[in-house]
Amino acid sequence: MRIEAPPTERQREKPAGARRGLLIVHTGDGKGKSTAAFGLALRAHGRGRAVTIFQFMKVPSARFGEHRAFATLGVPIVGLGDGFSWKSRDLAHSAQLARDGWQRAAAAVASGAYFLVVLDELTYPLRYGWLPLADVLATLRARPRHTHVVVTGRGAPDELLELADTVTEFRKLKHHYDAGVPAQRGIED
């Protein structure tokens, strides 16, 4: 009897090309895009690799579950935003924060000091026009060969998807919010 194996087994059968730092994009309207990036950061850290996480829409003082756990592990997770929402009045300030934050994140990507750099929710400042897409693509394209980058967020631009090595679309098939169940501490934050 032969039955279909789990995908990880089948992937091991593939012919090997050269190992190199990957550009991985998590996009789509489903849950888990950032959470999966945190899981990657956890795994790389577990392998003793240098990891850093930048969050473009979170405030520097955010202390969600992931911030607490990464603090325990010693993995930096840096909020670059101002907790922007659709009620924000000072969009010029939000845009400036995004540009300042991008300078920091781009320097980390270019430094070669990291095995993995997570750029969480980077797609939003791109969509809002706060960051020039060409600059972001140029920085990603020019990164050191050993540096992996994960970009998360809805509506990733086509040019970013083209540049990426691996793209997963997170599709919402069902969501508890739609059944009236609110966000829950420890699950959503």
Next chain:
Amino acid sequence: MRIEAPPTERQREKPAGARRGLLIVHTGDGKGKSTAAFGLALRAHGRGRAVTIFQFMKVPSARFGEHRAFATLGVPIVGLGDGFSWKSRDLAHSAQLARDGWQRAAAAVASGAYFLVVLDELTYPLRYGWLPLADVLATLRARPRHTHVVVTGRGAPDELLELADTVTEFRKLKHHYDAGVPAQRGIED
């Protein structure tokens, strides 16, 4: 000027129903199903909640990056399988391990001792017919009200999707394997 807010902001606007333990399913052929479950476990642990992880297709001795990091954090991650692949000869043994493992996992779900139980790659023993779906559904349905469960794996059965509160389909839009780039330590394991 009003512009579209990040999804987390919009979700906060929704009317609140009752909080309760969720059944969350990560399925589809894309990368990140397990990794996102690990991210949820990280977050819940960061909030001081009791978490345990069962892996139906991994061996007990697995020491991937996630096992090392969760060991540091003190989160149990238990391999219940025998590293089954399509080359396995002793499927009866694999099936028996899955049934034994399910007893342990089901007891953890039913115990009420955990805020979150991850059942990683549970869909495979279900698909292979090693575990009766009705038993699994009954255990999930009867779980304590405060217990969240995450099930991962391709090809989740329809009945499981119906029972779930939240379902994300991970769709592969692009994968580096297809471009000949092999699995890389710290990213895939």
